[in-house]
Amino acid sequence: MPPYGYAGRMLRVNLSEKRFVNEELSSDFLKQYIGGAGFGARILCQENPVNVEWSHPENRIIIANGPLSNTIVRGSGTSCATSKGPMTNLAGSTQANGYMGTFLKSCEYDGIIIQGKSDRWSYLVITRDKVELRDATHLLGKDTQETQELIKKELEKEKGVSVYCIGPAAEKRARFSVIMGDGSHTFSKNGLGAVMASKNLKAIAVFRGDYKTPVWNERLLRDAAKELHEKALTYLNGSRHKYGTNGAFSNLHEAGTLPIKNYTTHLFPEHEKMNGQYVRSHFETVKRIPCYNCGIHHNLLMKVTEGPYAGFVGEEPELEIFTGLGSNLGITDAGSVFILSDIVDRLGIDANETGWVLGWVMECYEKGILKKQDTDGIEMTWGNVESVKKMLYKIANCEGLGALLAEGVKRASEEIGGEAAHMAVCTHKGSTPRGHDHRARWCELLDTTLSNTSTLEATFGGTRPNLIDLPPVQAQFSPWEVPVINAKTNGWHIFEDCLGVCRFNMTYPKTVAEAFNAATNAHLSLPDILKIGKRIVNTLRLFNIRNGLIPAMEIPSTRYGSAPGDGPAKGISVMENWNLMREIYYREMGWDPITGKPTPETLRDLGLEI
Amino acid sequence: MKVRIEVFGFLKDSTNFQDFPSEFLFEGLISLDYLLNEILKLRDIDKVVLVNQKYVPPNYSLREGDVVQIFPPLDGG
Numbered sequence: 001m002p003p004y005g006y007a008g009r010m011l012r013v014n015l016s017e018k019r020f021v022n023e024e025l026s027s028d029f030l031k032q033y034i035g036g037a038g039f040g041a042r043i044l045c046q047e048n049p050v051n052v053e054w055s056h057p058e059n060r061i062i063i064a065n066g067p068l069s070n071t072i073v074r075g076s077g078t079s080c081a082t083s084k085g086p087m088t089n090l091a092g093s094t095q096a097n098g099y100m101g102t103f104l105k106s107c108e109y110d111g112i113i114i115q116g117k118s119d120r121w122s123y124l125v126i127t128r129d130k131v132e133l134r135d136a137t138h139l140l141g142k143d144t145q146e147t148q149e150l151i152k153k154e155l156e157k158e159k160g161v162s163v164y165c166i167g168p169a170a171e172k173r174a175r176f177s178v179i180m181g182d183g184s185h186t187f188s189k190n191g192l193g194a195v196m197a198s199k200n201l202k203a204i205a206v207f208r209g210d211y212k213t214p215v216w217n218e219r220l221l222r223d224a225a226k227e228l229h230e231k232a233l234t235y236l237n238g239s240r241h242k243y244g245t246n247g248a249f250s251n252l253h254e255a256g257t258l259p260i261k262n263y264t265t266h267l268f269p270e271h272e273k274m275n276g277q278y279v280r281s282h283f284e285t286v287k288r289i290p291c292y293n294c295g296i297h298h299n300l301l302m303k304v305t306e307g308p309y310a311g312f313v314g315e316e317p318e319l320e321i322f323t324g325l326g327s328n329l330g331i332t333d334a335g336s337v338f339i340l341s342d343i344v345d346r347l348g349i350d351a352n353e354t355g356w357v358l359g360w361v362m363e364c365y366e367k368g369i370l371k372k373q374d375t376d377g378i379e380m381t382w383g384n385v386e387s388v389k390k391m392l393y394k395i396a397n398c399e400g401l402g403a404l405l406a407e408g409v410k411r412a413s414e415e416i417g418g419e420a421a422h423m424a425v426c427t428h429k430g431s432t433p434r435g436h437d438h439r440a441r442w443c444e445l446l447d448t449t450l451s452n453t454s455t456l457e458a459t460f461g462g463t464r465p466n467l468i469d470l471p472p473v474q475a476q477f478s479p480w481e482v483p484v485i486n487a488k489t490n491g492w493h494i495f496e497d498c499l500g501v502c503r504f505n506m507t508y509p510k511t512v513a514e515a516f517n518a519a520t521n522a523h524l525s526l527p528d529i530l531k532i533g534k535r536i537v538n539t540l541r542l543f544n545i546r547n548g549l550i551p552a553m554e555i556p557s558t559r560y561g562s563a564p565g566d567g568p569a570k571g572i573s574v575m576e577n578w579n580l581m582r583e584i585y586y587r588e589m590g591w592d593p594i595t596g597k598p599t600p601e602t603l604r605d606l607g608l609e610i
Numbered sequence: 611m612k613v614r615i616e617v618f619g620f621l622k623d624s625t626n627f628q629d630f631p632s633e634f635l636f637e638g639l640i641s642l643d644y645l646l647n648e649i650l651k652l653r654d655i656d657k658v659v660l661v662n663q664k665y666v667p668p669n670y671s672l673r674e675g676d677v678v679q680i681f682p683p684l685d686g687g
């Protein structure tokens with residue numbers, strides 16, 4: 001009988017040899033790495049040959065669910081994709097919600113390991129009884145939504161199948177292309193879409209099976225699931241359900257964390273017509289589009305009712321699309337963000353990175369660093385929605401200036417050089433922040449820059465250490481307190497990323513632990529969980545160091561680390577104390593304070609070999 | 611000394627804030643963190659705090675006419 005919470009096996013797909021093998025997972029592996037991000041970290045570290053490039057056939061893509069997948073826990077359709085990605089040439093660990101995690105579990109798989117390269121464009125079809133590769137040459141050039149529709153038509157299954165695919169941008173190897181599915185849920189970070197394209201793999205389709213996740217104590221799990229659901233519904237006074245994530249837009253503005261025109265100002269008086277409160281009360285809701293078993297229902301299909309794009313029907317963008325493709329580009333019309341979000345999704349590129357690269361272009365254009373002849377005749381002025389649309393297609397097709405921009409803002413800015421090189425919002429690793437101005441949010445700035453996942457690792461919405469029985473944050477701009485709290489709490493969020501549940505449904509850590517223990521009979525305490533999380537973080541760290549990570553890469557870019565010129569955080573500079581903060585963080589994580597390498601003692605304590 | 615308190619967003623509806631006075635009168639000197647933690651009992655509430663629309667250190671000494679703005683946790687996604 002498989003262990004509680006698991007199927008006890010993964011599917012290994014060798015595209016070069018067209019071979020599909022079911023591999024059993026040991027109980028030690030399950031206990032030490034839990035699922036999702038943990039599985040991905042361990043397999044990537046163990047199996048990727050040293051210094052293999054992201055586009056090499058031997059670079060693994062691991063997609064894994066968790067022990068709460070396909071259970072009564074709300075929002076348990078999430079999965080995690082891990083690989084070596086082209087933005088940083090280091091690990092990328094990124095989650096997508098929707099249905100894939102649950103459907104994979106229902107086919108009796110805890111995950112998939114993809115290696116090799118198909119000799120022709122293909123898509124993978126997985127059921128509980130069969131795995132096959134089908135021809136995908138007719139899908140080339142199709143956008144992510146068309147691809148999903150066509151595959152479902154071919155499989156003669158509108159519902160009961162989860163399809164994740166790449167879009168035209170990935171086919172052209174745009175570095176920040178994504179893997180998108182179940183509508184527009186996205187494995188968005190570190191360009192894993194380009195990795196999938198390098199394997200000639202257009203899509204993965206997983207049918208709903210009939211395997212039931214074995215649960216140790218149904219009653220305890222039911223109680224914990226009910227409490228998690230109630231807490232998720234009331235979190236932030238129910239704001240996510242009422243206004244979507246974009247309900248926070250105006251708060252970000254007031255607190256100085258709204259990214260505006262590439263971090264050049266904090267003035268955005270139009271914020272009240274871009275926030276979730278405005279959108280939800282002025283645009284028309286067509287229907288809610290929940291993920292698997294989710295009770296929050298924060299995603300909506302909406303109709304734009306005003307502005308130049310009135311009449312458009314599309315998915316309501318998340319907050320970070322309203323920031324990245326809205327305020328960061330000087331765009332003040334909410335309906336325009338709907339249109340741009342739809343284009344970005346269809347092309348299959350990361351909206352966060354897109355916002356940073358286009359914001360940088362617009363500032364360069366404003367300052368005369370890039371002129372109209374450099375931008376293929378497109379006037380890249382702030383707020384110019386039509387220009388943004390044109391440039392998005394250039395990026396996806398890797399043509400003209402778009403070919404440079406498709407490399408991501410760090411590489412593009414370095415190529416242009418001079419003043420432009422100092423204007424990019426990014427880290428020296430090549431990753432970029434989510435759609436916030438982190439200069440007023442040091443915990444996330446530090447996390448983004450020092451993360452081993454290519455996105456946030458230790459934080460989400462701050463650190464909230466009080467929820468895991470650690471002292472609360474007192475001074476959010478303390479160069480001593482911020483790295484200490486980040487390090488102490490690091491491990492919790494990556495553990496969450498192992499479970500197969502959407503973060504929005506896991507707002508209360510102690511109840512998350514109860515749900516996990518009820519499902520698996522693991523009896524883990526919060527300190528046990530933090531230790532497992534630290535093990536996973538350190539596994540990714542070892543991988544990254546082996547692939548060239550050095551402390552000089554763990555620095556924010558000039559613009560990302562700059563002191564704001566106006567707004568609530570005016571004049572507050574993280575760079576004054578950056579080296580100290582990094583050193584304190586390294587030390588608190590049990591790493592050498594100069595090299596950032598995990599010490600032998602730390603590795604021993606976590607059961608990791610060098 | 612009089613200090614004004616403004617609560618934003620969803621916190622306004624939270625039970626911790628419903629009885630909040632909009633102005634605080636006190637004598638002598640008090641710091642921001644003393645006001646938040648000891649008087650308003652907000653130590654364990656997740657929040658973002660500005661004074662006069664600026665971030666200030668926790669030991670900032672409050673002055674006559676200061677406006678303390680308390681925001682809910684800054685979400686995203």
